[in-house]
Amino acid sequence: MKVTAVNTSPRGNWNTARMVKAACEGVKHCGAEVTYFDLYRQEKFTGCISCFGCKIPGRQGSCICNDGLKPILQSIAESDVVILGTPNYLGEPSAGFRALFERLIFQNLTYEKERRSYHAPEKKVLFLMSSNAPEEYYDAIGYTDMIARLKGSLDTFVGKTETYICGNTLQVADYSRYTWTNFDPESKKQRHETVFPNQLEEIRAIAENMCK
Template sequence: MAKKIVVVNAGPRAGFNTDTLLKEAAKGCEEAGAEVVRYDLFKLERYTGCISCFGCKKEQNKGHCICRDGLTQVLDDIRKADGLMMGSPNYLSNLTASFRALYERLVFQSLTYNAETPCCNKNVIPVLLIMTSNAPDTAYTELLNGYKDTLDKFVGPTEVLISGDTLQLNDYSKTDWEWSFFDPEHKKERHETVFPQECKKAYEMGKALLAK
């Protein structure tokens, strides 16, 4: 039976950086023989982050978020998956609110508050976390390491890919905005030279996910 990999896009822009890297990573999984199930969080029905109801702490619901909304099927599929890939752009020095909503509910359902067995997750799976940002890729290493540490503990061994200094627009000259922070020519050159290498890396990391 083919392994099942859940891919979650926590960015809103189809065809741009986060979406492209996730598709390359998913391609690596598929070409290695996996079945890929994809979710775009911005297209789901209404959902929220953790509402702190503590329903997942009751013995009969242990390890399961009981909140029923647009994230329910995503969480259900992750609990049955053989691997997880998530991607988000950087918004205001963090990942998107959509990512955070999933992250909160994914992690909190497995947190027991028991010192001897702090995690009740019975399906430990490898994780690939991708972040894109218009800032340099070294700017948010500490942030991503924090996510990695938590995902390591409550979901499974996590690898991180950061794509920084990204191209935000296909043509900066066709806007009325004075974005003097950026050098459009530099952004374009990087997108044409470095970003393809990052796409290749995402593909290889997706492919390697099945070997973990």
């Protein structure tokens, strides 16, 4: 079993990265071979450049753009399971996630009546999102619909997708450095130390199950 895991937060060891790493621990428990990427540590990359190289006979289904996303797309192509983690930025995934998502989805999408995708969507996907907004606000502020749309594309063009959200995350280690009156730093810290570890445990279990 091969697994590609991508942290698409610019921060290499904060909430999203820890969620992705927890999922990696879960799949490793089943003996899976994991390739882990920190997206923002890759060489320079871009979203889809509309070259349509992935639609040319002989090259169909693979992005031909040769930049920092290439090794990630290659690794995903060779994987059975894909773990993608993103922070919520302004109600959407991060810009880096979006670049990867455009390239990952569009390379497999056809403009043919006879088939929707070049490759069957046979992988398993775990989509992880962390956000300042608590999970229970997701329906009211449109995040549930946003995640459902992402899941729909992943289901159709990559494979059956499970989602998991960690809301109300700790954004910074020291809130006293900022003039942020919106938050109660103590309750943020407490949640980070008590609830977040349990959520990581749940992510571990979900990921392990995906590999069984």
